[in-house]
Amino acid sequence: MLNRLGRYWLRRTLRLPMPWTATLGAARSLLFLSAGLTYLLSPTTVLFTPVDGALPGRCAASVHWMAWPCWLPEGVVAGGQATAGVLCLIAASGWFPALTAVPMAVLLIALPLTSAAPDGGDQLAGILGLLLLPVSLTDWRRTSWTAVQPERALGARVLVAYSALALAKLQIAIVYLVACLGKLSSAEWVNGTALFYWVRNNVFGAPPLLRPVAEWVTMRPVLVAASSWGTLVLEFSLAIAVLLPTPFRLRILLPIALLFHLAIWLVLGVSSFAFVMGAALLILVVPVGWSLVRPRMYRIRSGREKETPV
Structure with a gap:
């Protein structure tokens, strides 16, 4: 009886689309690219020195074992x-x-824990690095860009990956929901003038090259209101993305959201944040098992089958 139930459970599991797709690989690559560029392009004294200037201060007892810089002598x-x-x-x-x-x-986890001034992108990347750990450990392909999986323990691996991806989607949806609801406590977001002030901010404002265009757009009441309220609508739509029809999510919501974060990058200059949110969008909006290149083309590898790039 147990053997029959086991075989039935395995057959049902293997009918699910394989969760390890090129789209998932692209999301992971964006997370790693964001962290890699941050590590390589940030001076050590800027990245790791706390505000008080004491390097050992970054290694509080609560995070010492979780952050690799705390394991090393200060000189290396x-x-x-x-x-x-x-x-x-x-x-x-x-x-x-x-x-x-x-x-x-x-x-990914160490960066927001040890950085002197981590942003929301670093923190989300660390959380996703932890949530995607079961997904990556069960991805036994040689590369993220192939379409086949070994058969060993496939049923269990599929369930583990699906469960972890569900938690990752929930986390990202909460991020967008909190971002939307948090803005509603600001009078500027409610009356539609928030972007007028953001593009003129001395720290995060538009760069000199784009400032004339940004200021011209935000001087027009209709355009600034549409941009400000449109941000709220987009963030709420992303928060409930898993409930929306798949064609709408892939053809409309995902391109608009990617352009939204690209605009934030260009106007506010937060490049690593854009990479992380691009990864988060691919995880949240694209259904599990779908590839934006060739949907539902992922399969099990048999002895005579070659790995197929996607």
Whole structure:
């Protein structure tokens, strides 16, 4: 009886689309690319020195064991930082996702814990690095860009990956819901003038090249109101994305959201944040098992079948 139930459960599980797709690989690569560029392009004294200037201060007892810079002597942190950046870029190539899963999770989690001034993108990347750990550990492909999986323990691996991806989608949806609802407590967002002030902010405002255009747009009441309220509508739509029809999510919501974060990058200059949110959008909006290149083309590898790029 137990054997019959086991075989039935396995057949039902294997009818699900394989969750390890090129789209998932692209999301992971964006997370690793964001962390890698942050590690490589940020001076050590800027990235790791707390506000009070005391380097050991970043290694509070509560995070010491979770952050790799705390394991190293202070004099070699810069070398460790460069090594971490290179490892992130290597992992971003997509090779051997199961083998790189744990090191990448450590590097993603450590960045917001040890950085002097982490942003929301660094924090979300660390959380996703942890939530995607089961997904990557069960991804036994040689590279994220192939379409086949080994048969070993496939049923259990599919269930683990689906469960982890469901938690990741929930986390990202909560991020967008909180972002939307939090803005409603601001009078500027409610009356539609928030972007007028953001593009003129001395720290995060539009760069000199784009400032004339940004200021011209936000001087028009209709355009600034549409942009401000449109941001709220988009964030709420992303918060409930899993409830929306798949064609709408892929053809309308995803392109608009990607352009939205690209605009934030260009206007506010938060490049690493844009990479992380691009990864988050691919995880949230694209259904599990779908590839934006060739939907539902992922399959089991048999002895005579070659790996097919997608």
